[in-house]
């Protein structure tokens with residue numbers, strides 16, 4: 793069901809979180825990451841297309857990751873400051889069905 797993770801995808805240093813999107817949940821590999829450059833690996837592990845939005849809870853800034861088809865994966869680097877970030881899928885109806893999660897970002 794899930795795409796395999798290529799070895800190159802995980803950086804040698806820094807923070808990393810894998811976000812697997814299924815109907816209708818976001819499964820995070822980590823509940824918290826360290827601040828700075830965070831490698832976000834987005835995986836559509838479901839049967840429908842899903843995108844990913846990441847909002848900085850303090851500034852309100854939103855990072856938009858692409859709409860993926862089932863089995864696709866996308867790697868992004870998001871610069872995160874300490875605080876709380878909100879993740880969700882913005883496909884209509886999916887937030888309400890449960891596709892949202894919180895990621896805590898801690899100072900190093």
Ligand SMILES: [Cu+2]
Pocket residue numbers: 813841842843881882883886891
């Ligand atoms: Cu979705």
